[in-house]
Amino acid sequence: MNLTEEVKNRAKALGFCAVGITGADPFEEAETAAATRTAEGLMDGLTWWSDGRAHASADPRRNTPDARSVIALAYPYPTPVPSESRDEDGPRGRIASYALGRDYHEVLLERMQPLLAMLREQGHRAKSYVDHGWMLDRAAAARAGLGWLGKNTNLLVPGTGSSVLLAEIVTSAQLDQDEPVKKSCGSCDACLRVCPTGALVAPGVLDNRRCISFWTIEHRGVIPLEMRPLIGDWIFGCDLCQEVCPINAGARPALPDADAVQAFGPPLEPRPRLEELLRLDDEGFRARFRDSAVWRTRRAGLLRNVCIALGNVADRASSPALTAALDDPEPLVRGHAAWALGRLGGSAARAALQQALSRELDAQVRDECALALQECGPLAVPSAV
Numbered sequence: 182m183n184l185t186e187e188v189k190n191r192a193k194a195l196g197f198c199a200v201g202i203t204g205a206d207p208f209e210e211a212e213t214a215a216a217t218r219t220a221e222g223l224m225d226g227l228t229w230w231s232d233g234r235a236h237a238s239a240d241p242r243r244n245t246p247d248a249r250s251v252i253a254l255a256y257p258y259p260t261p262v263p264s265e266s267r268d269e270d271g272p273r274g275r276i277a278s279y280a281l282g283r284d285y286h287e288v289l290l291e292r293m294q295p296l297l298a299m300l301r302e303q304g305h306r307a308k309s310y311v312d313h314g315w316m317l318d319r320a321a322a323a324r325a326g327l328g329w330l331g332k333n334t335n336l337l338v339p340g341t342g343s344s345v346l347l348a349e350i351v352t353s354a355q356l357d358q359d360e361p362v363k364k365s366c367g368s369c370d371a372c373l374r375v376c377p378t379g380a381l382v383a384p385g386v387l388d389n390r391r392c393i394s395f396w397t398i399e400h401r402g403v404i405p406l407e408m409r410p411l412i413g414d415w416i417f418g419c420d421l422c423q424e425v426c427p428i429n430a431g432a433r434p435a436l437p438d439a440d441a442v443q444a445f446g447p448p449l450e451p452r453p454r455l456e457e458l459l460r461l462d463d464e465g466f467r468a469r470f471r472d473s474a475v476w477r478t479r480r481a482g483l484l485r486n487v488c489i490a491l492g493n494v495a496d497r498a499s500s501p502a503l504t505a506a507l508d509d510p511e512p513l514v515r516g517h518a519a520w521a522l523g524r525l526g527g528s529a530a531r532a533a534l535q536q537a538l539s540r541e542l543d544a545q546v547r548d549e550c551a552l553a554l555q556e557c558g559p560l561a562v563p564s565a566v
């Protein structure tokens with residue numbers, strides 16, 4: 182068995198559902214796409230992104246000057262089917278499937294260790310990348326023949342779909358290269374049409390500033406008023422453009438082997454109860470989310486999202502929970518709780534907002550309360566008979 186076969190067999194045994202190899206030359210087309218989109222503002226809001234990073238991420242030899250090969254890897258994650266039924270014990274939110282297990286950066290890095298060790302033992306240099314490394318993961322995967330880039334921008338693995346997470350090993354080893362997959366989405370544009378914010382501005386082009394995933398995961402601080410109603414009940418990420426994809430619908434279960442399922446650990450509840458989340462203090466948030474990707478938002482970010490979801494579900498029974506959140510230590514949570522109460526309307530919401538306004542010191546939260554009071558509409562005046 183040559184090294185290429187050894188690497189591929191080992192990767193499959195480690196739970197990767199697809200593995201392919203490409204050369205270490207820069208990803209020229211992807212570099213142009215990333216730089217153009219950055220210049221057009223389509224990556225705006227990502228404070229850690231820059232034009233320099235777009236260019237650097239397209240060059241596998243940047244950190245490994247003697248690199249000859251890029252091993253692209255795809256790891257499947259489970260996609261539980263969310264129940265649409267409203268729960269008796271209050272409204273529920275939604276968490277994107279990729280985030281339901283243990284933080285995938287750790288899972289994939291652990292799974293890659295034996296591959297790195299194997300290459301290094303044979304005298305080769307080997308560097309791993311998972312998501313936050315400076316590497317265009319999808320470009321590497323596409324050129325290495327793992328699948329094709331869909332109109333929703335996600336990499337689709339034939340037979341498995343897009344419910345995969347991507348990683349690479351850049352190595353000095355000379356390995357046999359694979360050819361890109363010659364497939365496309367054809368005339369289907371279901372993902373472009375389903376996105377409530379119109380974030381997919383053209384096939385394969387995502388405007389970060391409109392993506393629900395950006396606002397609920399990456400954005401720190403206040404979410405713009407015009408975005409809030411469009412976020413629906415998503416409280417971390419969004420899967421709409423993948424759920425509607427017929428390739429995913431026709432894919433076989435993404436997690437064939439029990440070991441791969443186990444790697445992610447016990448999953449979070451995909452549709453957690455929103456009022457329960459709103460009651461989480463720092464300790465409760467830590468206990469529930471410390472090991473998952475949801476940790477990224479920190480407590481304030483998640484509870485901000487929870488308030489928006491409650492405002493969108495607009496069940497007046499949530500009024501007491503949102504009223505309690507007007508006393509939250511975080512202004513971010515208080516402000517979004519006020520907005521949600523405005524969406525609920527009714528006399529209880531109005532009274533809570535008026536009381537909050539009388540004691541609130543934070544200018545931003547005061548503005549939210551005042552706006553929410555307007556949203557509640559005029560007080561019902563008993564008609565004089």
Ligand code: B12
Pocket residue numbers: 210211212214215216218223224227277278279311312313314315316317318319320330331332333334335336337343344345346347348384385386387388389392394395398399417418419420422
């Ligand atoms: C920044 C980022 C985001 C930003 C997106 C910003 C943006 N405008 O790209 C936000 C926070 C919104 C985001 C959201 C999500 N992300 Co993200 N994200 C990244 C990250 C860190 C960089 C992406 C990037 O370089 N963008 C720049 C653009 C130019 O590159 P691109 O998106 O790859 O674009 C390619 C295609 O559009 C294609 N293309 C160009 N023109 C055309 C034209 C046509 C017709 C077609 C078909 C294709 C096509 O070529 C481009 C270059 O390769 C990568 C990890 C990494 N290091 O690569 C993960 C990554 C892309 N994300 C991932 C995931 C899982 C998600 C979410 C599904 C999470 C969720 N459920 O909420 C959503 C999906 C949203 C979507 N539809 O893309 C996975 C994708 C796995 C896969 N199967 O593709 C990655 C690879 C992380 C990982 N290591 O697994 N993400």
